[in-house]
Structures are given as C-alpha cells and as structure tokens.
Amino acid sequence: MTTMERKQFYITMSDSDLAYIAGLFDGEGSVYYKKLKQKRHNRPGKPVHNVWSIRMEIAMTDYSVLVWLTEILGCGQLNPRKVKPGFKKQWRWRCTHRDAFHVACLLFPYAHVKLEGIQKIIDHYSTIERNGNVIELDLFRKKQ
Numbered sequence: 001m002t003t004m005e006r007k008q009f010y011i012t013m014s015d016s017d018l019a020y021i022a023g024l025f026d027g028e029g030s031v032y033y034k035k036l037k038q039k040r041h042n043r044p045g046k047p048v049h050n051v052w053s054i055r056m057e058i059a060m061t062d063y064s065v066l067v068w069l070t071e072i073l074g075c076g077q078l079n080p081r082k083v084k085p086g087f088k089k090q091w092r093w094r095c096t097h098r099d100a101f102h103v104a105c106l107l108f109p110y111a112h113v114k115l116e117g118i119q120k121i122i123d124h125y126s127t128i129e130r131n132g133n134v135i136e137l138d139l140f141r142k143k144q
Helices: 005-014 015-028 063-072 097-107 114-126
Strands: 029-039 048-060 077-081 090-096
Touching: 015 029, 015 048, 015 063, 015 097, 029 114, 048 063, 048 077, 048 097, 048 114, 063 077, 063 097, 090 097, 097 114
Parallel strands: none
Antiparallel strands: 029 048, 048 090, 077 090
C-alpha cells in the first residue's frame, strides 16, 4: 500500500472505528518490541547483527472482526493460529515494522493499556531519517 493510499484510508476512517480498534487491541492485542542478535549466514567467522523485531498482533476466535480490522487499517496479515486439539479455531492479525508504525500512530490517541508499547514503536521510527527527512509525528497525532 502506498503512502497516498494510506492517507486516503486515514481520512475515511471514523474516530469511532479507531476507538473501537484501540479498545480491541488493548484487550486482545500485543506489542512486541525487542532488539535481537541474528546470524545472517551459517558460516564460521560471520558477524552477528543487531536487528529489531517490531510487531503488533491480535489473536481471537472471531474471524469476521479481524477481517473488518484488516480492511479498515489497510495493512497486516490474517492467518490461522495453531491451537491444541479440542480448542476453538483461532485467527491472528499481525503487522510488522513500518505497518506497525502506521497502526501505532492511528491508535495512539485512543489506547490506554498498550500505550507504553505503542509509544516505543512511535519513538523508534520518529528518530529515523528517510531520504534526508525526519518523520513528522504531528501529522499522525490527534490534537487534544
């Protein structure tokens, strides 16, 4: 999805949709923000690199809600989740990296429980320069 398409999505989303998604995320979602060491090649003498693992996800049994959430946010993947035999089938919506930043900026004004993790994602990407431009968070934050 291009930046222009995301801006159009952001304009068409209502505050009540975003507030509902933020509440759903506060109750059922999780934020994963961690720096990991990764060996890129399995050969002796190759260095270990620091990589960031950044993702937001919601797992639940109601598939239709996650389909709606994916359509409203315009990003993320929706896949079945492995469950033990005898348990109800679950689905997981997940977004990573820049998509997680996009979702974090949308949910920031409405989130309460997961606000600390959302803030970490926003702070991580707001300090990165792309093509000589620093990302402006004021465009995404709702004015109080």
